Amino acid sequence: MNTRQGQRPLRMGLIGGGGSGFIGQVHVTAATLDRQATLVAGALSSNPNKSRASAAEFGIPPDRAYGSFHELIQGEKSRPPDERIDFISIATPNHTHREIACAALEAGFHVVCDKPMTISMSDADAMFQVVRNSNAIFALTHNYSGYPLVRQARELVASGALGDLIAVRANYVQGWMHGMDPDAVPSRGAWKSDPDKNGLAGSLGDIGTHAFHLVQFITGMTPSRVLSHMRSYSNHHQLDDYGHAMLQFDAGTTGLVTWSQVSHGRLNDLSIEVDGSKASLTWRQEEPNQLYVRALGEPTRIYERNPNADYSLPTAVSACRLPGGHPEAFFEAFANVYRDVFSDIRRFMRGEKPDSKKNLYPSIIDGVNGVRFIQRCLESSAADAGWRAW
Template structure:
């Protein structure tokens, strides 16, 4: 068994959503052990969370600054290896910066920072410290998303022509933020979420998924942003025409007011010879649609899938692998990078299959470009990183 990495968590108190997701994902393959945490800006809430998780009280801290300072003072064999950041967007940059500068590797929720400048500054710190930073764009962790990437890479679609990516949700169809809903409150608050609402929360996932599967970067955006719920401060609905490298065109749709929808992120890619389709509501299936033959159903766990898909699959065919497993695949790839770093074998994040700080920057610039394009009368706006 490979070395278990010790980690400390920033954010993720008992009443938070994404912190528990990170903890379950990190634990799934027995490659990480949670030993420390600053789970809330409230020291009392942090203490109660640590107690509930069975942690040593001496390693449950009142702030992330205290955690990083105290853990840095411990002997190397005792201190944490990794800091996991699961806070709202406005509390991403500072703990990541402090952790990297004190010698810790970082894995964090998306979007990477509050704004683009922070993301670019964070890349400078990653480059300077040489530490590993991973970003949890969850949906790239699914085996059939990786299979789709391999189909494109191996030329099974021929020259790419068109990409459609969509992420509809309906949970913000009503003004939940006015009723004190914690998740809605910070996501619709520009002082905590940043400049983007739906485009920052789920639009960055859609854009990242399209770029991951196709291997192409978005170069231009023509966007339309909307706020449908009266009084809401940020966008809750958006659509865009996209231009990718190599002359490929695309369409992106994200909405958090699509009543009745859950989290059915979906991507379709079309080339000159074939198309493919994947959606989270049927996550174990990839549809491959050749021009000169019947559609084919490709399934997770089968013997005919690529080595990349097999490496990210845990169960035999017919046993569903879902959101937590996809999330865990990012943690597994991050674990490999960190242990390689510790053994002196790490080269660069490009050698590992997880979203990194460069992907994080692209996510923030995506938000900026969507907003700029939506406000522009000329509409087509260059995507400049």
């Protein structure tokens, strides 16, 4: 279902994204791409004046341009049910996610939160309890899981097409941090060098968690042990900007996740390879419309993103908007996460239970796993402590 098919648009409240904020604007584009949602309210900055002033750029009316997320939650709760927002999207620095998400869920609003879910294991456990006790849906935007061919890869693995899984390698490699003047004030995201706001994981939290989520999403496996080694090379801050994590899974599969923001010339080179006893697959986000499957002695198979091809599997087909050959990419994948969340919100509004089998959006469990992955990597790397049990 690409559009809302006669149903009313869901009403969105946005926290963060004002001024030069990056991902808040992406959330709005993704949430509204299929005309299933309309942005009606926002608290877009930690500064109340900037927050209200930024709202006009997003088309938010003045009476719903709030000075803080507390004001937004109170203001929206006091509106009649047929006016108030249905869900809140959180696009703010990491240390604010827990407080905003918990307040929104406790007020009965569904939540779409950006990653990493939060900055400590105790916060993650607290969020898990609030989600469990709430009457609302929680989703986390590990948006790369929205790509059609990532979903195709997931279905291929689940069908046994690769055989028993031997190994998985996921890399997220960037280079922008090289050469950054340590005294320069970044035009946006200065909080990312402050451990109190960002958390103790630098590039690990920023991009390593996306690579780890892809491993779990495609293989369906959670590691039993983690061993990590992280370094800080850039002089930009003291947090990691390069790291590896080895993963061991109970089934005997071995894994490796690498993250870097100091690899010259690399942009958003997220890739994953899965080796099985029968075949291997490779997918790269910078060429997201092709998935490669190889088997010894056979020609390489290239799956194109093409909803009309017989080889396209159901979850890949339903993640496409355009015929094959018209490239789809970052915004569409992000919008697929929203589309899945919306179908659960609509199910919820009809009094039905969310359908976690049909819906592939990252959940509170993925959020907790992401924070646990960070925690285990920090512990393992800090004191050369070796393998850490999951």
